[in-house]
Amino acid sequence: MPSDAAPEKGSQSYCRFVASRGSPPLDGTAFLGPAGVEFDLGSxxxxxxxxxxRLRSEEPIRTNxxxxxxxxxxxxGASLFVQGARFAADLRARxxxxxxxxxxxxxxxFWFVLLAVLAALVVAAYMSGISPAKxxxxVLPDGWRQRLGNVSRESMTEGHKECIxxxxxxxxxxxxxxxxxxxxxxxxxxxxVYDWPxxxxxxxxxxxxxxTKGLLDKSQTPDETAGxxxxxxGHGIELHPEAAIIRGVGLGATLEIILGGTPGGGLANVGLMLAQLGYSRRSEREADTHALELLKAANISPKGLGEFFSRVTKLEAEHGDKAPGGFRWFRTHPPPAERARLVSAQQDYPATPALDASDWEALKSICRTTRAPEDAT
Ligand SMILES: [Zn+2]
Structure with missing residues (x-):
């Protein structure tokens, strides 16, 4: 360390001092002393x-x-302007x-603090039952959700032809x-619809x-398919699929899928993952609540929703794991009794079949014409 006890004359720089806003500026000389910036303002x-x-500068002192x-x-309230590159450089060092x-x-x-605050908010949201993934x-833009949907659908239906x-x-x-x-x-x-048993x-x-074709085949009425x-x-309205993917693979990997357009490496099975994760009971109830509202607004009886799930659950119970085609997915749904209660709690309203006879026949036969996966857009 050089001795600063007696600063050289050469290191003195022109300065201008203002005691407070509005007071007249005073010219003088400043130099770097042993403990601080020293300045004289005339005899x-x-x-x-x-x-x-204790010094602060209006703007950070850059190397130049x-x-x-x-x-x-x-x-x-006071400010001190000092001219000179040498002074600035030496002051930076001290x-x-x-x-x-x-x-x-x-x-x-500042950003670290902001991040910490955000993390705390997410934890707080989580503790209070609001899902951070949701x-x-x-906040995902629509175009991003579309891309995530395309990748999921592609991965989920791999090897099955689309019915068109x-x-x-x-x-x-x-x-x-x-x-x-x-x-x-x-x-x-x-x-x-996919040609999938x-x-x-x-x-x-x-x-x-x-x-799936398997679902259309098992539906006995158009009201069941509508349900x-x-x-x-209802799951879509609540963004359950988006939240499930974010929760399942993490936000980073989700963004990678969105920005990459195609799933790579371990993300190739995002659709499969989505199919197997299932939703919480709470999510299922939310989807059911929306379903009942949509059916009512469309003047379609809610009974089909209840009947379909009851029949499927019965089939599942009879066949267990040997159930043809796999009924696993339906297990994550609310027990049929609970859904039946929900449906029967609905007040009656005028309803017409979800589809007329010829449309229902056409929908059941939608897989008469298919498109191979590689032709799909
Ligand atoms: Zn569901």
Whole structure:
């Protein structure tokens, strides 16, 4: 360390001091003393000393600075302008808190604090029962949810042909639009049927829904299919698929799928994962509540929803794990008794069949024409 006891004349720099806002500026000379910046403002005036540790600068002092504008905690309201690149460089060495790097760290600390606050909020939300995954799902842009949906659907239906018989597609569109009338906002739903013997229905992100041929075959009335479809729309409205993926693979991997467009590596099974995770009882109840609202707004009887799930649950109980095509998914649903109570608690309202006879026939035959997976858009 060089001795600062007697500063050389050469290190003196021109300075301008303002005691407080509005007071006249005083010119003088400043130099770097052993403990602080010292400055004289003409003869007869006492020398001021602003200690290094108490200094602040209006702007961080960068390596190429040619002057500095200082304040001190010891002299509130006062400011000191000092000219000279050499002065600025030497001051940076003695009062590192004034450097650009220190300012950068201070700014970074701000982000760290912000992150910590966010993390605390997420924990608080979690503790109070609000799902952080769902909160994240809610802020995903629509286009991102669509892409996540495309990837999920592709991965989930791998190896199965999409059913595209025009009359069936038209019937399904009519049913979907009828149910969508009861939606709170204009949420577009996109329903696809696959030639797949497994009896199932899935909601994937972006309002996309997958129905299987196995499910259509097992439906005895159009009201039953409408009930299942309305239930899946309920999952879609609540963004359950989006939240399940974020919870299952993490936000980072979810964004990777969205931005990459195709699942890579361990993410290839995102659809399978979504199919196997199942939803919590609470999510199922939420989906049912929406389903009942949608059915009512569409003047479709809610009885189909109850009947279908009761029959399927009975089948499942009879066949157990040997159930053909796998009924596993239905196990995560509320017990049929609970759903039956929910359905019977509904007040009667005028209802007509979900589809007329010819549309129902067309929907049941939708797999007459199929599209191979590689032709799919
Ligand atoms: Zn469900």
């Amino acid at each position: 007869g005036q006492p020398r001021h000393i602003w200690s290094y540790g 600075a040619i002057d500095v504008l200082l304040t001190s905690k010891d002299a509130p 009062a590192p808190q004034l450097s650009a790097r220190a300012a950068w760290l201070r700014e970074k600390r 909160s994240i799902a809610q 018989d025009p009359a069936g597609v038209a019937a399904l569109k009519r049913l979907t639009e009828r149910l969508a009338k009861g939606l709170p906002a204009k949420v577009p739903f996109d329903v696809h 497994l009896m199932n229905a899935f909601a994937v992100p972006g309002g996309q829904i997958i129905l 299942v479809l309305a239930h899946e729309m």
